Amino acid sequence: MEMLRKFVMDTRFNRFITGLIIINAILIGIETYPGVYSNNYTLFFTLDVIILAIFTIEVLLKIAVLRKGFFHNFWNIFDLIIVLGSVILYSTPFVSVLRIFRVLRVFRTISTVPTLRRIVTALFMAIPTISSVLLIMAIIFYVYAILGTSFYREISPEYFGDIFLSSVTLFQIFTLESWASGIFRPIFEQSPSSWFYFISFIIITTFIMINLIVGEIVNNAQKLSENIEEESDEIKREIHEISALRKEIEEVKQLLLEKNK
Incomplete structure (x- = not known):
């Protein structure tokens, strides 16, 4: 369990997740071009499933390591809602709602970058x-x-x-x-x-x-x-x-x- 904790809390792991969030945001942006998206639908679909799977594993690992402490952090709950909403709605007909959750994944950048978290916290304090x-x-x-x-x-x-x-x-x-x-x-x-x-x-x-x-x-x-x-x-x-x-x-x-x- 200690090794798992070190892995989840490691700076390199957090950087990897941040990079994945940025890649996910770029893919969502590219999907707005109908010609590109329709010609490469399988590729986009596969990448989206892989990214969502990694995000899900990340949240599950954090819950396993932090346990009750996971729910004491607002940003962890924010991540959980976005990932859980994406997973639940993925195989349902609520496509428009799913798109909202996919776009909301971009906001996960805030939870992974300390300076952004500081600005948002300052905004809430104000x-x-x-x-x-x-x-x-x-x-x-x-x-x-x-x-x-x-x-x-x-x-x-x-x-x-x-x-x-x-x-x-x-x-x-x-x-x-x-x-x-x-x-x-x-x-x-x-x-x-x-x-x-x-x-x-x-x-x-x-x-x-x-x-x-x-x-x-x-x-x-x-x-x-x-x-x-x-x-x-x-x-x-x-x-x-x-x-x-x-x-x-x-x-x-x-x-x-x-x-x-």
């Missing part, structure tokens, strides 16, 4: 703050949608005809996609003061709110990096202490041997 920021943004959108409908309904009914159209228009402005030439300038020609409405909305939502979200994610990523560094320092200190103890034990052994002589 969810409470992001939720608060999104709530504020929803209020801002609602207020500006009402103002836009009240001020510019007559000038531009296709963009500000009602609160729903105003909300969609504001989302387009928020993404900065063709907002100046398509939306702002025609309204600005008839209402010169409209620049304040549009500019203030962009500054508040696109610049300030988005920077708050990004800043929170960056802070969490930095905290995780600091925690990892602290853990690494602790491990180094423990290794140093163990080395010092071994040296002292060796010295004691030498003294005892000399006394026995």
